[in-house]
Amino acid sequence: MPRVSRLAALPTAALLIVGIAACSSSPSDSGQEGGGSDDWAAITIEHALGTTTIESKPERVATVNWANHEVPLALGVVPVGMAAANFGDDNDDGILPWVEEKLDELAPDEQPVLFDETDGIDFEAVADTQPDVILAAYSGLTQEDYDTLSEIAPVVAYPETAWGTPWREMIELNSQAIGMADEGTELIADLEQQIDESVAEYPQIKDKATMFLTHVDTTDLSEVSFYTTHDTRTLFFEDIGLKTPESIATASAETDRFALTRSAEQADAFNDVDIIVTYGGDELVSVLNDDPLLSQMPAVENGSVVNLPGDSPLGTAANPTPLSIAWILEDYLSLLASAADEAQ
Known part of the structure; x- marks a missing residue:
């Protein structure tokens, strides 16, 4: 035109x-x-x-x-x-x-x-x-x-x-x-x-099956929302040696959306998850531990949850950018390594 x-x-x-x-x-x-x-x-x-x-x-x-x-x-x-x-x-x-x-x-x-x-x-x-x-x-x-x-x-x-x-x-x-x-x-x-070079310092995280919970409402845990493999946060998992759980890969293959929601009653579908990454604080972990359904997820039961505070720069760690990678990576990997140590 x-x-x-x-x-x-x-x-x-x-x-x-x-x-x-x-x-x-x-x-x-x-x-x-x-x-x-x-x-x-x-x-x-x-x-x-x-x-x-x-x-x-x-x-x-x-x-x-x-x-x-x-x-x-x-x-x-x-x-x-x-x-x-x-x-x-x-x-x-x-x-x-x-x-x-x-x-x-x-x-x-x-x-x-x-x-x-x-x-x-x-x-x-x-x-x-x-x-x-x-x-x-x-x-x-x-x-x-x-x-x-x-x-x-x-x-x-x-x-x-x-x-x-x-x-x-x-x-x-x-x-x-x-x-x-x-x-x-x-x-x-x-x-x-x-x-x-940074990932090599944390061998325990290699191939740990990891999912990213998102938009967790601590007042209503009847549903579980998670990022699919189309989101840049989960794409970064591959860069740092983590593995996509089969449950997440299968769900992602059926959609082009960045995030999906499942009923908490279907939480056992995520029994193949070793580590959970999410945005939140101590309150969120406490609520997950107290929930009768979500507490049965192996990653929650084992304490293999990485909490990224959304009100600090560390909260951006999961979404890599050219200047943030070097600045954040060591802290992010350290948190993942601690969660991996708790995984069984």
Whole structure:
């Protein structure tokens, strides 16, 4: 569709955003440059929401949604704007500790603008940063979100499924979009080496069948919700040497959903689970132990439960990102190892 007709189809608010973006300053004014060679060749990236072509080297990189900013930061590029952290932020400054450490290391003249995404993407704030590209390879963009953002700058969305991009693909797509594909490949290799070296220190977790309980309501344990093998949290289990229980694998094969729910009366289906990972605190463990049905699950009975506090950075451990892996991995593996020691 021609650009003029696309603009005509946008609502008034979107037209305002486009107008702001059109008034952007030249890249040389930004002081925050993207990577890649000066001999830029146009890059075309296909993804779930369309095809994006980046005609010239991005000098101003913006990111939306969770963790996309960690890719350019890991490669030495400071985004002009990025989503504020809304999970695991222990000091309420909108920046997770591993991101703060990287920003301190890079010491940019200007700190990234933090986009408040509490009520969805702040399109006007994104446009105000005057980006040359918007990274969202790991995201939940709707088609409408993508179309509106695309009027501001080229957008790289997720390759297949919203919120379903594994960390390697997030790095691959986002690094490609800023002309640093080779550096992205090196980053993946470095992280894989770090993971392998750390996992080798905890041999007891190898091949332990592990499930991830989610959205546990301590006031109503009549149902059990769990992440399927389509979720990035369970995908990370394979990276660190854990095994998917047959019960979870079978249930996952029948759906493309990230999470499923089963009646607590069917809890014996999870008798093949050695370790349970979940979000919660001591209260949750106590409630599980007291429940007449769930307490019979071997992992609960043995005390093989890893509790990730959702109000601290450790709560993000299960969902790996480029900068968090090295920062969190040792603590996460230690918790898993303690749970594995309790498993029979």
